[in-house]
Amino acid sequence: MAFKFQINNDVKFNHNEELLKKAEDNVPTLKHKNISAKRIVDIVADKNAMNGFKAVDSDKDISKLASYSFKKGEKIVLDFGNHEVGHFGIDLNSVGSPMDAPLFLHLTFAETPAEIGVDSSTYDGWLSSSWITEEYVHLDVLPTTLHMPRRYSFRYVELEVMDTSPKWGVSFSSPTLETESAVSIKDVPEVKIDDPMLRKIDQVSIKTLQDCMQEVFEDGPKRDHRLWLGDLRLQAMANYATFNNQELVKRCLYLFGGMTTEEGKISANVFTKPQSTPDDTFMYDYSLFFISVLKNYFDNFKDQTVVDDLYPIAKREIDLALKEVNSDNILQMNEDWPVFVDWSNDIDKQTSGQAILIYVMKQFVTLADLKHDPDLNTYKEIIEKLSQAAIEKMYDKNKGLFTSGPDKEINIASQSWMVLAHVLNDEENYKLMTNAIKKLFPVTGIATPYMYHHIAEALFESGHKDDGIELIKNYWGKMVDLGADTFWEAFEPEDLNFSPYGSPVINSYCHAWSCTPTYLIRKYLVK
Amino acid sequence: MAFKFQINNDVKFNHNEELLKKAEDNVPTLKHKNISAKRIVDIVADKNAMNGFKAVDSDKDISKLASYSFKKGEKIVLDFGNHEVGHFGIDLNSVGSPMDAPLFLHLTFAETPAEIGVDSSTYDGWLSSSWITEEYVHLDVLPTTLHMPRRYSFRYVELEVMDTSPKWGVSFSSPTLETESAVSIKDVPEVKIDDPMLRKIDQVSIKTLQDCMQEVFEDGPKRDHRLWLGDLRLQAMANYATFNNQELVKRCLYLFGGMTTEEGKISANVFTKPQSTPDDTFMYDYSLFFISVLKNYFDNFKDQTVVDDLYPIAKREIDLALKEVNSDNILQMNEDWPVFVDWSNDIDKQTSGQAILIYVMKQFVTLADLKHDPDLNTYKEIIEKLSQAAIEKMYDKNKGLFTSGPDKEINIASQSWMVLAHVLNDEENYKLMTNAIKKLFPVTGIATPYMYHHIAEALFESGHKDDGIELIKNYWGKMVDLGADTFWEAFEPEDLNFSPYGSPVINSYCHAWSCTPTYLIRKYLVK
Structure with a gap:
């Protein structure tokens, strides 16, 4: 849900503390799981794909991720294999001469390939652009582990190097996604659904x-x-x-x-x-x-x-x-x-x-x-x-x-x-x-x-x-x-x-x- | 100093641990002081000013800062009164209907007015653009206190609201600058300098x-x-x-x-x-x-x-x-x-x-x-x-x-x-x-x-x-x-x-x- 704006600043609300206490007493303890990135992908245009973009295998191998290094303007898209909600973290290091400037990194979190494929700066809709899940980060000292403080909903992460310096590049390793949910899939009773499409649905x-x-x-x-x-x-x-x-x-x-x-x-x-x-x-x-x-x-x-x-x-x-x-x-x-x-x-x-x-x-x-x-x-x-x-x-x-x-x-x-x-x-x-x-x-x-x-x-x-x-x-x-x-x-x-x-x-x-x-x-x- | 790039990856260095231990033993304990913003300014073009910009009093009053609210595209420049090195912090709140989207904020730290006046996206020089002291921050929940984790060198801070939502705006209060230096001005011996310009220099x-x-x-x-x-x-x-x-x-x-x-x-x-x-x-x-x-x-x-x-x-x-x-x-x-x-x-x-x-x-x-x-x-x-x-x-x-x-x-x-x-x-x-x-x-x-x-x-x-x-x-x-x-x-x-x-x-x-x-x-x- 998301609904066009009503503004009713003059409405007065009750706050029934007894009922709200019971709401508070039932805050669930969230469950977590650490997931690794499954592959490196390229996001390519395809007019038959949802919103015109799809993810295909990159020529880079996720098992060799740490061996690649990236300079100004270069980017990489990591695929965690399924949609997840949670926190993203990754290790970063500098490669080459000593790091003589900060790393300036642009991260885009995407549930689908199009959120990376489409240029977000063109967005001009009625919902706040602050919902676009992109971040800009400066890191003064490498190596470091970057833990993004916000929770994101995503399967893909694009890491775009805005700048290093001509003397060095950045390498990435151990990208992880710590999932977050009140429930586990294993708690769902298994039922027999013969039709494969209905089973998938x-x-x-x-x-x-x-x-x-x-x-x-x-x-x-x-x-x-x-x-x-x-x-x-x-x-x-x-x-x-x-x-x-x-x-x-x-x-x-x-x-x-x-x-x-x-x-x-x-x-x-x-x-x-x-x-x-x-x-x-x-x-x-x-x-x-x-x-x-x-x-x-x-x-x-x-x-x-x-x-x-x-x-x-x-x-x-x-x-x-x-x-x-x-x-x-x-x-x-x-x-x-x-x-x-x-x-x-x-x-x-x-x-x-x-x-x-x-x-x-x-x-x-x-x-x-x-x-x-x-x-x-x-x-x-x-x-x-x-x-x-x-x-x-x-x-x-x-x-x-x-x-x-x-x-x-x-x-x-x-x-x-x-x-x-x-x-x-x-x-x-x-x-x-x-x-x-x-x-x-x-x-x-x-x-x-x-x-x-x-x-x-x-x-x-x-x-x-x-x-x-x-x-x-x-x-x-x-x-x-x-x-x-x-x-x-x-x-x-x-x-x-x-x-x-x-x-x-x-x-x-x-x-x-x-x-x-x-x-x-x-x-x-x-x- | 900053010098055009030499890359000498093949040079081998000694690390004399005994000498480096003495370097480590003499790391100073940094001194800190909290400074409040002194006024709200407008950055205006002036061809006789250094790099073409100067700061002038805004029509907004720093003592009423918390009473102003800002929406998409609006900005404010705070002046801390002198050049300082340290950390920036500020309290933020939402004004209006409940906050139905994150706050997306752009901060520019400037030693001089021109660093705010000039559009940094046009920079294309040989030094890394990662040195441009600007940040983009998403805040999911207000009120909050924003403590910027990096150290900046600045007198002016521009806060530009990239987006809120049509239902609410953001207000700012208690902007502070925690200074950082190995030394205090009070440790400098006073000497008599008659010429006022030399005294100022x-x-x-x-x-x-x-x-x-x-x-x-x-x-x-x-x-x-x-x-x-x-x-x-x-x-x-x-x-x-x-x-x-x-x-x-x-x-x-x-x-x-x-x-x-x-x-x-x-x-x-x-x-x-x-x-x-x-x-x-x-x-x-x-x-x-x-x-x-x-x-x-x-x-x-x-x-x-x-x-x-x-x-x-x-x-x-x-x-x-x-x-x-x-x-x-x-x-x-x-x-x-x-x-x-x-x-x-x-x-x-x-x-x-x-x-x-x-x-x-x-x-x-x-x-x-x-x-x-x-x-x-x-x-x-x-x-x-x-x-x-x-x-x-x-x-x-x-x-x-x-x-x-x-x-x-x-x-x-x-x-x-x-x-x-x-x-x-x-x-x-x-x-x-x-x-x-x-x-x-x-x-x-x-x-x-x-x-x-x-x-x-x-x-x-x-x-x-x-x-x-x-x-x-x-x-x-x-x-x-x-x-x-x-x-x-x-x-x-x-x-x-x-x-x-x-x-x-x-x-x-x-x-x-x-x-x-x-x-x-x-x-x-x-x-």
């Missing part, structure tokens, strides 16, 4: 999730490093199917629950450094997903304490969300609390928003039931009214599809979310998605794995298993074919150069919301 | 020397940071007149003495990090000046042990130097062991080299006498022969000036060094410099305070006191008029934009070999 999903599981569920370890609520929902679902880590989900629930606005609204994301701070960005569906995460957490761990602690916050959020519904039981669009659904602003999101509200309220009433909430039946009646209104005002019986907004737009998001909200019965849902496949497939104009996930899940939920598999293979499988070690923040199969920010150097290539195929495969396809 | 000289006195006598703390033998000779002379620090001179003598080539030649400079290493650069006059430094050291401290330890090395150096003299008792020019005298290669250096050899041999025989060297008289005879040859072959009686080289060039370096070597008697020396003043003044084409020092000293030594004062005021005084806090590596009064490297960003503006006016003033002008 499952592995890449798990690696993506692992690299995003740090001191919170991060949306992406290259950029943002931040806990977003909608992304958390998907990560937690994938986590239950794989690592099944309890403390990290619990921690994230307490972080959101401990820092609502004074009226009770939950931020789209929170910061945890230098101290826990909610962002001043709000999205209607993201706020609601707090309930979804809480419900799934309880289903998985039966942890009554967390529900007891956070149920009042969940209920307050539902009540706030219901204020956005008009007397016809239809969700009204509000610029100050927008429905996200997908990055695309070319689709109407009203029907999706209505469906998400119903979807979440159905999860909420199971919690209300558990808590013996006297208002339980009121909420059940509201679900009924919202559902009836959706069918009456948003469903086009002739077309057998949901429409959205004043122009009665028909889009894939509306159909998918209405299926997931189970507004129709199973037979009707099957027909709805049959019509959707007929009219709206192949999917185009959707650039996020986040939306693709909901389409795929709707296919499985409505009984279109083969179409679900096909969608996964066509979308995530295409990323695998293009060399993905982890799944990307954004991918538009019809445009290999697509970037939401105008340049591949700022894209995140390991992004939490794209890790869900492991959940879908393990839930719907593995017996 | 004396102060600036002492500040220059202080900032170059670190774990060795550095040639310049901005660049190189290195111990050069010819520069050491001048620094030590200025030191005796001011700080009178013994251990640092002793340390430097042992460093050179402990690491000669196998045949006994002394390097032009040595490195001390990561371990003591002689450079593979050799200059005839610089090698000889080891004897000069040793002799002056003994005169000042009467430290017999150091002479006992280093006399054999001094003698070996003299013997090697004499091999360069032909049967006519004239020094032959040797490309592999060039005579430096001055950066300029437009002057013939043979006569200067002959004079320097005589000058140093005269110092050597006082040590030989002290050591009761049986060869004493042989050396005395050689001095006589060299002096006779100089007068016979290099002195033009008609013109009353020394010539140099096959084309019988008349230059100021030859006259000055012949005066300093006292090849002629005092009356003849007076006449020689009278002729030199008539024919060769005002001095042009000389860009180093190093050569200007020897001209000035020759004026005093030959009885031209008023001309000596005038030269000091015209040369070093002009630097003072141009705002020098410390004296510069290079200065050509007739060209304010002169740089030996093609750009002012790489020049050193606190350079040891320019600190000698305090020596000249205190030796020749203060009673």
